Amino acid sequence: MAEETGKADNGSKRQHDRKSAANPGPFPYARMVNKMDALDRLELQFRWGDYGIRVLRCHLASFPPGQIINFHKHSEYEFHYIAKGKGKVILVDQPHDLHEGLFYLTGPDLIHYQESDEEDPMHELCLHLDIVLLAEQRTGTGWGDELETNEAKECLTSLDRMPAIPVVDRFHAMNGFLEAYRIWEEQPAGFYTLMKQAIVQILLRTTRVFDSPEGKPGIPERDMNFHRYQLATQYIQDNESLPISLEQVAETINISPRQLQRIFRSEGQTTFRDYLEHVRLSGICSDLIHTDKPIEEIALNHGYANPNYLYPVFKGKYEVTPTVYRKLHAGDARVR
Structure with missing residues (x-):
């Protein structure tokens, strides 16, 4: 009797083991x-x-x-x-x-x-x-x-x-x-x-x-120098009214100042200082033409903490003073 009981127990155990093997853990779904x-x-x-x-x-x-x-x-x-x-x-x-x-x-x-x-x-x-x-079908939009x-x-x-x-x-x-x-x-x-x-x-x-590696299109990779140049120039355009330094912009895009200067030369054919000056003077020219704000206020609004410094910089580029530039373009646009 004990032997029969043992056989029954072994049979039950084998059946349980089969079920456990088929269901090794909780059903994930x-x-x-x-x-x-x-x-x-x-x-x-x-x-x-x-x-x-x-x-x-x-x-x-x-x-x-x-x-x-x-x-x-x-x-x-x-x-x-x-x-x-x-x-x-x-x-x-x-x-x-x-x-x-x-x-x-x-x-x-x-x-x-x-x-x-x-x-x-x-x-x-x-x-x-x-x-x-x-x-x-779609056409590329960039x-x-x-x-x-x-x-x-x-x-x-x-x-x-x-x-x-x-x-x-x-x-x-x-x-x-x-x-x-x-x-x-x-x-x-x-x-x-x-x-x-x-x-x-x-x-x-x-x-x-x-998947086969043959014939697969490569993953899209950007030109990092040009990308960093875009980041740097956009940062300058967004913050040209504030004090900006080469070191500050380089830190923002996580590269060295020397590397950023090289990027401006290779990607923009300019220097950091010249680009910053170009952005600020372009904004000043626009304000001279389109607004009647005092020149000193315009200078402050475009990063020239000392308005007197604007005059020699402006004349050096445009060969006239801000006052003369405004008069020369008086009819170019309506004051807003």
Whole structure:
């Protein structure tokens, strides 16, 4: 009797061990179980590059043990991510075993069959998208549109090259479902934009598995010298009415004064001092023409703490005094 009891206990233990091996930890998508079709209820469509994307389904599905979904196909793209359990899929005429962590694409028009395991039934994250090339295509505007358009094209073109086999979700596309569900739960400001980003992230992480370094566009990199020159000149334009030094501007853009001076020579064919003087004198000329403010006030407003210093600097550049310059341009513009 004791021997029979021992055998029964060992059998129970083996069964428990099998279940534990199949479920090594908490189900990471448990929060989605409460309302599996929550995201399906959203009317979500958006533009990505030159493509229009409409979300038909985005949900967690739970398959009963042994459930069979007979051969069928879709005219759109349907992504299947195995979140838990086991099963089988037949893609056209090729059978494949499924287990947690795999994903595969069915569509457009790829006939397939699915079957859930009897002992360890599947949970699947499904993303079903209608993707169309829009007739009205974007033209570059200089605000990143061209980069986004190229990346969208590269991603969606790779979908059409994706082999009809299950592969490992190496770049955690499945996490995008949790992010989308969390956005639905919290409904934060920017809901639509955040939801679009979550769907795009799923697509990018999915196709990244098949990335090839050959033929990929390089990441956008800026010319740092020219960028620093732009930062420095913009800072001067914004603050020309205040005391400004080479050291102060260099510290603001995190480079040495000597490096900043070299940048002004290479990128602007000028010096820091000459550029600062040019900005200030240009502002003074504008005020002389467009306002009737006293010259001393104009000088103070453009960084000349000692107005008397303005006169020799101004005459050295324009060959006339500020007073004469104002008279010469008296008819150029209306005083404001």
